[in-house]
Amino acid sequence: MSLLWIAVIAASVLSFVQKWIGYQAPQDVLEGPRISRITTLLPIALLGALVATQTAVSGAEIVLDARLAGLAAGVVLLLLRAPFLAVVVGAAVVAAALRALGWA
CATH class of the missing domain: 1.20.5 (Single alpha-helices involved in coiled-coils or other helix-helix interfaces)
Structure with a gap:
């Protein structure tokens, strides 16, 4: 083996x-105020770390490419309170357009 x-x-x-x-x-340990706060915020922190890793890392190096611009477009659409589907499609369109223009 x-x-x-x-x-x-x-x-x-x-x-x-x-x-x-x-x-x-x-x-009673799991229902304590500190543990409750941690378990409430932990998924948000993990999702944020996943988004940051998938957006700005390629292999072992940090890169700034169309993915970051797509994420920024998604954040702007979220701030404008766009529907979730519009946020996803808008971010994908921005990233695809920048890649088509040669910014990989």
């Missing part, structure tokens, strides 16, 4: 154990 498969199996077991430990936590 290769080292890669050992790492995959170990990560799977650790993930299972972590989830199991989460189920064993007492309810």
